[in-house]
Amino acid sequence: MAQTPVKVTVTGAAGQIGYALLFRIASGQLLGADVPVTLSLLEIPQAVKAAEGTAMELDDCAFPLLRGIEITDDPNVAFNGANVALLVGAMPRKAGMERGDLLEANGGIFGPQGKAINDHAADDIRVLVVGNPANTNALIAQQHAPDVPAERFTAMTRLDHNRALSQLGAKLQVPVTEIKKMTIWGNHSATQYPDLFHTEVGGKIAAELVDEAWLRDTFIPTVAKRGAAIIEARGASSAASAANAAIDHVYDWVNGTEWTSAAIPSDGSYGVPEGLISSFPVASRNGKWEIIQGLEIDAFSRERIDASVRELEEEREAVRQLGLI
Ligand SMILES: NC(=O)C1=CN([C@@H]2O[C@H](COP(=O)(O)OP(=O)(O)OC[C@H]3O[C@@H](n4cnc5c(N)ncnc54)[C@H](O)[C@@H]3O)[C@@H](O)[C@H]2O)C=CC1
Numbered sequence: 083m084a085q086t087p088v089k090v091t092v093t094g095a096a097g098q099i100g101y102a103l104l105f106r107i108a109s110g111q112l113l114g115a116d117v118p119v120t121l122s123l124l125e126i127p128q129a130v131k132a133a134e135g136t137a138m139e140l141d142d143c144a145f146p147l148l149r150g151i152e153i154t155d156d157p158n159v160a161f162n163g164a165n166v167a168l169l170v171g172a173m174p175r176k177a178g179m180e181r182g183d184l185l186e187a188n189g190g191i192f193g194p195q196g197k198a199i200n201d202h203a204a205d206d207i208r209v210l211v212v213g214n215p216a217n218t219n220a221l222i223a224q225q226h227a228p229d230v231p232a233e234r235f236t237a238m239t240r241l242d243h244n245r246a247l248s249q250l251g252a253k254l255q256v257p258v259t260e261i262k263k264m265t266i267w268g269n270h271s272a273t274q275y276p277d278l279f280h281t282e283v284g285g286k287i288a289a290e291l292v293d294e295a296w297l298r299d300t301f302i303p304t305v306a307k308r309g310a311a312i313i314e315a316r317g318a319s320s321a322a323s324a325a326n327a328a329i330d331h332v333y334d335w336v337n338g339t340e341w342t343s344a345a346i347p348s349d350g351s352y353g354v355p356e357g358l359i360s361s362f363p364v365a366s367r368n369g370k371w372e373i374i375q376g377l378e379i380d381a382f383s384r385e386r387i388d389a390s391v392r393e394l395e396e397e398r399e400a401v402r403q404l405g406l407i
Pocket residue numbers: 093094095096097098099100124125126129170171172173174191211212213214215216238239241242270319320321324
């Protein structure tokens with residue numbers, strides 16, 4: 083019997099990440115080379131025409147797995163029956179905007195989208211928030227979806243994870259495939275903590291293979307500030323690498339992995355207050371993320387995890403004050 087296609091909804095579909103993402107989803111890289119998909123493209127009214135142009139190009143690829151494309155400016159339509167939702171569309175920070183302005187603008191986007199997911203998505207809906215500030219946008223959406231299991235709302239730190247793999251691989255002159263157990267903790271922001279104290283290369287702990295000054299003064303800031311460095315170099319924020327990370331996140335969530343990084347609702351593990359959507363070392367088993375337990379956290383790591391978690395708490399408090407959750 084023919085397999086029912088999986089409905090994948092992408093918001094901000096006409097944006098630069100959307101353009102890098104949709105073709106890869108349609109080609110089977112998001113879920114697997116044997117899984118048919120339908121795409122639902124959600125945009126604001128002014129960008130619907132551009133999304134239609136992207137849909138024309140998707141048609142022109144004649145992807146064997148692509149069974150339909152829907153384009154809409156109505157979240158209730160876009161999320162109706164959705165199995166996977168990639169929330170990419172967001173208001174980017176502009177000159178003169180404070181964090182609070184950004185949180186408020188995005189609350190207006192992610193609250194209604196969370197509600198539409200709650201009311202219309204399929205029972206197995208999985209949500210990945212890419213739009214910044216990703217962790218707190220995910221929290222806002224989740225808080226508007228009380229009927230959806232809380233752990234189905236996640237935010238993307240896989241790009242940070244991949245950046246960390248690449249930086250370490252270059253430093254040690256090893257292929258990224260030889261690096262195991264990389265971990266990003268905390269917020270997808272400059273306070274994030276890429277942790278090499280549990281990372282293994284050839285069976286050795288990575289932090290012991292590099293000098294402390296490089297770890298502290300080069301590796302951590304390079305990974306944490308890579309987004310800004312890309313903007314500086316390219317004149318636009320990361321797009322293909324962000325789309326690639328979104329593909330990695332969902333593929334591993336659905337198909338399983340023994341170790342990666344994802345921002346998922348905290349259950350209180352490692353002193354991260356329950357409910358915050360914070361990045362952890364995670365495995366995925368039977369389609370569910372699990373926080374990897376039992377890691378020793380030394381004072382160096384503790385201080386950095388706590389700083390990033392504090393920022394997440396401040397963001398949560400700010401959106402509470404704004405009445406967004
Ligand atoms: N978590 C991560 O690692 C990363 C996150 N990002 C974030 O991803 C977001 C998207 O980035 P780009 O694609 O480069 O931006 P972009 O500006 O090229 O595209 C955003 C699209 O979202 C649409 N949009 C705005 N409000 C919407 C709404 N309410 N519903 C549906 N669509 C809406 C816009 O019309 C636009 O087409 C930004 O917030 C960016 O900061 C970017 C890179 C990495």
